[in-house]
Amino acid sequence: MGVTKERWLAERRSDPWHRKAKEEGYPSRAAYKLIFIQQKYHVIKRGDLVVDLGSWPGGMLAVESQTVGPEGLVVAVDLKEPAFRAENVVFLRMDVNDADAPFAILSALGNRRCDVLVSDVSPKFTGVRDVDVFNQLMLGIRALEISDVVLRRGGNVVIKFFECEELPRIERRLRNGFRFLKRVITPPTLRKNSSELFLVGIGKLTDRVSDGLAELAR
Numbered sequence: 001m002g003v004t005k006e007r008w009l010a011e012r013r014s015d016p017w018h019r020k021a022k023e024e025g026y027p028s029r030a031a032y033k034l035i036f037i038q039q040k041y042h043v044i045k046r047g048d049l050v051v052d053l054g055s056w057p058g059g060m061l062a063v064e065s066q067t068v069g070p071e072g073l074v075v076a077v078d079l080k081e082p083a084f085r086a087e088n089v090v091f092l093r094m095d096v097n098d099a100d101a102p103f104a105i106l107s108a109l110g111n112r113r114c115d116v117l118v119s120d121v122s123p124k125f126t127g128v129r130d131v132d133v134f135n136q137l138m139l140g141i142r143a144l145e146i147s148d149v150v151l152r153r154g155g156n157v158v159i160k161f162f163e164c165e166e167l168p169r170i171e172r173r174l175r176n177g178f179r180f181l182k183r184v185i186t187p188p189t190l191r192k193n194s195s196e197l198f199l200v201g202i203g204k205l206t207d208r209v210s211d212g213l214a215e216l217a218r
Contacts, residue, residue, distance in 0.1 A: 028059030030120055033186040033198070034158070035063055040184070041200055043156040047071040049114040051105055051150055053096050053143050054121025054160075058084030064118065065089050075108045077101065078121075096121055096142055102149035113152035119143035119159040133162045133195070137217050140199070141170070144210040155204045163195040169216045171199065179203030 015029065026032075038044060044067045055061045055076035064074045065086045076082055077092045090108050094101055096119075106113075121143065123135035140161045147157055157178075161167055175181050178201035185197050201209075 026059050026062050028057045030059035031063050032059075033120075034060040034118065036186045037158055037184055037198060037200060038063065038067065041156075041182070041202060043158055043200065043202065044068060044116050048116055049109055049112060050074045051109070051114045051117045051146075052076045053117070053119040053146065054078055054139075055091070056080040056082045058082030060118060060120055061089065062086075064116075073109070075105055075114070077105060096139070096146065102146045105146065105150050109150065114150050114155065115152060116156045116158070117143065117147045117151050118157075121160070133164045134217075136160070136162045137164060137166060137170075138214070141210060141213045141217060144174075144213060147204070148208045148210050151204055153204050153207065157199070157201040157204070159199050159201075161197055161199060163197060166217050170213055173213060173216060174199065174201060174209060177201070177204065177206050177209030179205060 044050060044064060046067065046069045048068045049072060050064045050068055052061050052064055052074055056078040061074060061076050061082050062084045065084070065088055068074060068088060070088055072088055074089045075092060076089055077094060077096060079093060079095055081091055081093060092104055092108055094104060119140065121139050123132065123139055125132050140159050143159045151157065171181065171183065180202040182200045183197050184200050
């Protein structure tokens with residue numbers, strides 16, 4: 001948080017996960033974050049309908065596409081088109097904060113609710129840690145708001161947050177919305193002081209898991 005672009009690029013070049021992604025043909029190192037979560041919790045199954053928020057450049061998207069197979073479908077949402085393309089991927093160019101985003105996603109799913117929602121979306125970083133952490137928190141909550149519209153009961157979520165004092169309150173509320181909720185720190189961490197983590201929710205229990213979360217964050 002708060003590093004310069006030049007330092008970030010230097011760290012990325014020296015990062016073994018970045019090199020591994022290039023060698024194995026993944027668009028980004030984020031693939032290994034989802035692979036780690038998938039190996040532990042099996043959040044995605046063959047034939048699933050998956051929504052990927054913040055899909056550029058496509059590391060997680062590639063894993064999702066491979067996992068669901070030709071029987072499944074992945075709806076990718078971002079302002080920038082990911083490098084990864086496949087027949088079972090539909091891309092929507094839009095901001096997740098757009099009011100119409102949940103309904104455009106639902107339409108792309110053929111008006112079927114998805115089995116899994118994955119959000120690796122990030123804000124534009126300001127370099128001011130408190131601002132960046134809060135903006136990430138609100139994006140995570142927005143992903144959960146979208147899940148209220150597009151995710152079926154019994155479905156799963158994988159959503160990126162940064163560690164912050166508000167997050168435990170969010171987690172306590174979400175434990176009522178999922179059969180199982182776990183915070184996961186994945187191995188591919190670019191910087192040792194990274195506060196990135198994912199909340200993994202298994203088995204959505206209610207139609208509206210996001211109610212009251214925005215108020216808890218303030």
